Amino acid sequence: MDAVCSHRRKTREVIVGSVVVGGASPVSIQSMTTTDTHDAKKTLAQAQDLFSAGADIVRVTLPDKAALSAFSKIANEAAGPIVADIHFDASLALAALESPAAAIRINPGNIGDNDIVDAIFVAAKKSNKAVRIGVNAGSLEKDIAEEPNTSLSQKLAKSAKRFSCRAEALGFTNYVVSAKVHSVKETISANRELAKTLPEVPLHLGVTEAGDAIQGTVKNAVALSTLLREGIGDTLRISLTEDPCLEVEAARALLASLELRMLGPEFITCPTCGRTKVDLITLAKEARARFSRLKKPLSIALMGCAVNGPGEAKAADIGVAFGDGYAAIFQAGRIVERVRAEEALDALEKRIDAI
Numbered sequence: 001m002d003a004v005c006s007h008r009r010k011t012r013e014v015i016v017g018s019v020v021v022g023g024a025s026p027v028s029i030q031s032m033t034t035t036d037t038h039d040a041k042k043t044l045a046q047a048q049d050l051f052s053a054g055a056d057i058v059r060v061t062l063p064d065k066a067a068l069s070a071f072s073k074i075a076n077e078a079a080g081p082i083v084a085d086i087h088f089d090a091s092l093a094l095a096a097l098e099s100p101a102a103a104i105r106i107n108p109g110n111i112g113d114n115d116i117v118d119a120i121f122v123a124a125k126k127s128n129k130a131v132r133i134g135v136n137a138g139s140l141e142k143d144i145a146e147e148p149n150t151s152l153s154q155k156l157a158k159s160a161k162r163f164s165c166r167a168e169a170l171g172f173t174n175y176v177v178s179a180k181v182h183s184v185k186e187t188i189s190a191n192r193e194l195a196k197t198l199p200e201v202p203l204h205l206g207v208t209e210a211g212d213a214i215q216g217t218v219k220n221a222v223a224l225s226t227l228l229r230e231g232i233g234d235t236l237r238i239s240l241t242e243d244p245c246l247e248v249e250a251a252r253a254l255l256a257s258l259e260l261r262m263l264g265p266e267f268i269t270c271p272t273c274g275r276t277k278v279d280l281i282t283l284a285k286e287a288r289a290r291f292s293r294l295k296k297p298l299s300i301a302l303m304g305c306a307v308n309g310p311g312e313a314k315a316a317d318i319g320v321a322f323g324d325g326y327a328a329i330f331q332a333g334r335i336v337e338r339v340r341a342e343e344a345l346d347a348l349e350k351r352i353d354a355i
Contacts, residue, residue: 007231008231008232008233008234009195009199009231009232009234010023011023011199011200011201011202011203011234012173012200012201012202013025013202014130014174014175014176014202015128015130015174016028016057016081016083016102016103016130016176017057017080017081017082017102017103018080018081018102019056019057019080019081019102021130021176021202021204021234021235022176022202022234023202025234026260026261027228027233027234027235027236027255027260027261028056028057028234028235028236029054029055029056029057029235029236029237029248029251029252029255029263030055030056030057030058030059030083030204030235030236030237031050031055031058031059031237031244031245031247031248031251032058032059032060032061032085032237032239032244033046033047033050033058033059033060033061033244034046034244037060037061037062037063037067037070037071037074038066038067038070039070040069040070040071040073040074043060043070043074044073044074044077044078046244047060047074047078047079047082048078048079049245050244050245050248051078051079051080052079052293053245053248053249053293054248054249054251054252054263054264054293055080055248056080056081056235057080057081057082057083057102057103057235058078058080058081058082058083059082059083059084059085059105059237060074060075060082060083060084060085061084061085062084062085062086062092062096064089064092065091065092065095068092068095068096068099071084071096071099071101072099072100075099075100075101075102076100081102081103082100082101082102083101083102083103083104083105083132084096084099084101084103084104084105085104085105086104086105086106086107086111087106087107087110087111088110088111090111090112090116090117090119090120093106093111093120093123094119094120094123097120097123097124097127097129098127101129102129102130103129103130103131103132104120104124104129104130104131104132105131105132105134106120106131106132106133106134107134107135107136107139108133108134108135108141108159108162108163109135109136109139109140109141109159110139114166117163117166118166118170121166121167121170121172121175122170122172124172124174124175125170125171125172125174128174129174130174130175130176131167131172131174131175131176132175132176132177132178132204133160133163133164133167133175133176133177133178134177134178134180134204135156135159135160135163135177135178135179135180136179136180136181136208137152137156137179137180137181137182137186137208140155140156140159141159141162144158144159144162151189152181152183152186152189152190153179153186153189153190153192153193154193156179156181156186156190156193156194157179157190157193157194157197157198159179160177160179160194160197160198161197161198164177164198164201175201176201176202176203176204176234176235177194177198177201177202177203177204178203178204178205178206179191179194180206180207180208181207181208182207182208182209182210182219183207184207184219184222184223187205187206187207187223187227188223188226188227191203191205191227191232191233192227192230192232195230195232202234202235203232203233203234203235204233204234204235204236204237205223205224205227205228205232205233205235205236205237206220206224206236206237206238206239207219207220207223207224207238207239208239209239210238210239210240211240211241212240212241212242213240213242213246216238216239216240216241216242217238217240217250220238220239220240220250220254221238221250221254224236224238224254225254225257225258228255228258228260229258236251236254237251238250238251238254249292252264253266256297262297263295263297264292264293264294264295264296264297265291265292265294265296265297265298265299265300266297266298266299266300267284267287267288267291267292267299267300267301267302268299268300268301268302268303268313268316268319269284269301269302269303270302270303270304270305270309270312270313272304273304273305275304275305276304276305276322277304277322277323277324277325277341278304278322278341280302280304280322283302283322283344283345284302286345287300287302287345287348290345290349291349291352294352296352296355298317298318298352298355299315299316299317299318300316300317300318300319300348300352301313301316301318301319301320301321301330302319302320302322303319303320303321303322304321304322305321305322305323309321309322309328309330310328310330310333310334310335311333313330313333314332314333315333316330316332316333317331317332317355318330318331318348318351318352318355319331319348320344320345320347320348322341322344323341325340325341326338326339326340326341327339327340327341327343327344327347329344329347329348329351331351336351337351
């Protein structure tokens with residue numbers, strides 16, 4: 001079940017294949033393949049894994065003309081909308097707009113001059129495809145980058161506004177804007193500025209070059225949760241130097257914790273203590289592997305103490321509390337079954353399947 005923040009900015013809708021970004025639609029989750037696009041089989045398999053994990057939109061790099069055939073196969077056969085990621089070569093952007101891609105992402109700072117950008121917007125309008133205007137701190141236009149007495153967030157917003165105005169002048173409105181930087185503080189400031197500067201345009205959120213699973217998740221969680229709680233943001237990617245499926249899992253957890261979207265189960269696990277008689281850390285990892293891709297918005301508890309477990313996690317829909325050699329399965333705070341500890345996850349799975 002999806003829930004939408006009641007105070008979110010009211011932007012216009014942008015159509016990305018089967019996904020609506022902005023308007024009253026839920027905040028959508030994005031990720032990006034890490035495979036060589038020339039290898040269509042491997043890249044398609046990873047894209048499918050991302051969609052299965054809960055991604056709504058998947059981006060695939062289009063590095064050169066030799067990859068066009070493979071990219072088209074990927075976009076044509078994928079389970080959801082594929083976005084072509086384009087840098088430096090505008091001809092690739094134009095070619096992608098003629099492919100089965102649902103959208104393209106361009107970086108205005110490196111794609112070419114104004115005439116080239118205009119040609120891309122005209123082609124996108126003609127093909128009824130979406131565009132993400134992806135402004136990056138590391139590739140701002142020279143005149144903006146060298147402006148004195150202007151903050152980075154203001155420079156990012158100014159760049160985005162410049163290209164937004166070009167799109168609007170051509171009658172093209174099916175676009176999303178993003179401003180990416182590795183700093184949490186600047187990410188928040190830039191998107192607040194964009195929300196004021198481009199009030200009708202859907203925003204794609206993310207901290208770029210954020211780091212590994214720990215640092216990257218923390219940086220994204222701080223920046224994105226701040227913005228989402230202010231009603232800013234319509235689609236997001238949690239960029240990590242990890243398996244991209246972990247990006248999707250982290251995004252799902254973030255949106256669920258903010259009660260914006262419940263796409264699967266929430267796991268409630270205790271930190272363990274001297275009373276714990278089982279390897280709860282390993283059991284929690286196994287439970288996540290078993291249940292994380294469920295489409296049911298359940299709260300699942302795994303507690304290391306059978307004495308206090310059901311009480312501490314009484315708000316959970318279902319859970320297990322471990323004792324010394326045994327485990328108590330409980331639902332809504334009430335014990336419904338006792339099993340041997342080694343049978344606990346199997347018993348839990350049967351009851352979850354029955355819900």
